[in-house]
Amino acid sequence: GESVGLHLPTLSVQEGDNSIINCAYSNSASDYFIWYKQESGKGPQFIIDIRSNMDKRQGQRVTVLLNKTVKHLSLQIAATQPGDSAVYFCAERWEGANNLFFGTGTRLTVIP
């Protein structure tokens, strides 16, 4: 399953499938990006980050891809599990800024 982030805030996938969550960020001068996962009733939790001098970074079951040309960030989750159901946010840090700016978020629902 694949979302387009800001334009499709919900994504439903079958358990075991791969998920792709997309994010269009705002500032071409952003130098650092993070994906966060927020489960119901909890605060956002760090998943993976990537610096602007990289195109791809892999973690455990997750991969982040960065396309600076079109200001696009994606989070790929392999073999999606019910525990992956949450709202996912991309966040960017503008170069020289002191904090993160968050995108709208995408709600991922995993169907057992």
Added chain:
Amino acid sequence: DTAVSQTPKYLVTQMGNDKSIKCEQNLGHDTMYWYKQDSKKFLKIMFSYNNKELIINETVPNRFSPKSPDKAHLNLHINSLELGDSAVYFCASSPRMGGSEAFFGQGTRLTVV
């Protein structure tokens, strides 16, 4: 051990009241933040605080004021509460300015009636 803890988790209060939300981090981080999350889940930075340097988001009303008694604490005071202040408020901390790997608290759901 809770890395970033906020109290209370829920807060219901009447318009016009003054309230505070407390935040403590035991990570030894230098920087703390307050974020506001609205009903559509949009997270917006309110304040960042590092070594006594306060950076304010200019869109935040001056009824909101952060207070840091020490590096491990950043409390949020809100005066003359309004209905529109209803939201979930998150405290966060990071090792240094710039928001890298910010760790979030569990949030405080504020409801103004």
